[in-house]
Amino acid sequence: MENKKVSLITGGSSGIGLAIAEALTANDNKVISISRSTDKIERALTEKPHLKGKTDFITGDVSSEESITQLRDYIEKNYGVLHGLINSAGIISVGNLQSLSSGDWQRMLDVNLTGPFLMTKILLPLLKKANGASVINISSIAGLRPGTSIGYSVSKAGLDMLTRFLVADLGPYNIRVNSINPGLVKTHLHFDNDIFTNQEDYDKMLEGARVRHPLKKVGEPEDIANMVKFLVSDEASWISGAIVPVAGGITEENSFLKPKEDAMLK
Ligand SMILES: NC(=O)c1ccc[n+]([C@@H]2O[C@H](COP(=O)([O-])OP(=O)(O)OC[C@H]3O[C@@H](n4cnc5c(N)ncnc54)[C@H](OP(=O)(O)O)[C@@H]3O)[C@@H](O)[C@H]2O)c1
Known part of the structure; x- marks a missing residue:
């Protein structure tokens, strides 16, 4: 363990969280x-059986202080310190002001x-002990500009401000705080949150998104995990x-660059 x-x-x-666990x-x-x-x-252990015994999969809810306190006690007892906190849990319900329910x-x-x-608040004592801990918030490009859900975009914009606020707050403890804002990544998110219920519609959406990305590719969870691997490492020790x-x-x-002009550039 040392x-x-x-x-x-x-x-x-x-x-994304599972790919980060693997990385x-x-x-x-x-x-x-x-x-x-x-x-x-x-399902995770079926997809990645090699993680059995290497990752402690604990059940709990990130919105419950009681769950997090139990988790802190577990980590304190078994490991005594926390070097990396990666906040990747997230949910989405699509809708605008008129269609999104107040519950969602x-x-x-x-x-x-x-x-x-x-x-971050409840685990802070364990992060302080690391003397060089890294907190990474998995936000979204939907936090940088409006997306398909008013609640999701506002939550992610708020998360980016949480990141920024904590920089000065936690810097004196040598704790770095950064956000990663993924674009569209192929995960279970859209099916598990009932945004898509059939594969054909999902594939159509992916293709529509793919061509809009300048790099003509939607993301894989590993694309995000690679950045996490860097940001938790000592190589990123001056990045907060x-x-x-x-x-x-x-x-x-760039929607001003029309497909015709795009073709002329080839
Ligand atoms: N996929 C994308 O296109 C995309 C794009 C931008 C940003 N992101 C962000 O990336 C993060 C990961 O998304 P993903 O695509 O990997 O989604 P995912 O495959 O649906 O995974 C979400 C994970 O969060 C957990 N979770 C949800 N609510 C929770 C709660 N209250 N307490 C504890 N765990 C909870 C889920 O498990 P349980 O349901 O069992 O709790 C699951 O493990 C999210 O924050 C998402 O907003 C995703």
């Missing part, structure tokens, strides 16, 4: 994950924004307060 870094990933049982265990981190459903943990609005704020606030789009260039999508 030389291993200890990292906690919220939502490590699926998609960090391969990088000799001890990894702990917190998520709610045992079905998703089983509140759920997104609770999980996507209050979750990372509570996680970065809001980093990992998004195939979509943040600079």
Whole structure:
């Protein structure tokens, strides 16, 4: 245990969080994950059986202070320190002001924004002990500009401000805080949150998104995990307060450049 870094990933049982768990265990981190459903943990272990025994999959809810306190006690007892906190758990319900219910609005704020606030607050004593800890918030490009859900975009914009606020707050403890803002990444998110229910519609959406990305590719969970691997490492020891789009260039999508002109550039 001596030389291993200890990292906690919220939502490590699926998609981006699971790819991060894989990347960090391969990088000799001890990894702990917190998520709610045992079905998703089983699915994760079917997708990545080599993580069995290498990642502690704990059940709990990031919006519950009680769950997080139990988790803190578990980490304190078993590892005594926390070097990396990666807030990846997230949910989405699509809708604008008129169509999104107040319940869905509140759920997104609770999980996507209050979750990372509570996680950082309650785990702070263990992060301080690392003397060089890294907190990474998995935000979204939807936090940088309006997307398909008013509640999701507002929660992610709030998360980016949480990142920025914590830079000065936690810097004196040598704790770095950064956001990663993914573009569209192929995960279970859209099916598990009932945004898509059939594969054909999902594939059509992916293709529409793919051509809009300047790099003509939608993301894979590993694209995000690679950036996390860097930001938790000592090589990033002077980076705090970065809001980093990992998004195939979509943040600079240029709708003024028409396909015809695009073709002329080839
Ligand atoms: N996929 C994309 O296109 C995309 C783009 C930009 C940003 N992101 C962000 O990336 C992060 C990961 O998304 P993903 O695509 O990997 O989604 P995903 O495959 O649906 O995974 C989400 C994970 O979060 C967990 N989770 C949800 N609510 C939770 C809660 N209250 N407490 C604890 N765990 C909870 C889920 O497990 P349980 O449901 O079992 O709890 C699951 O492990 C999210 O923050 C998302 O907003 C995704």
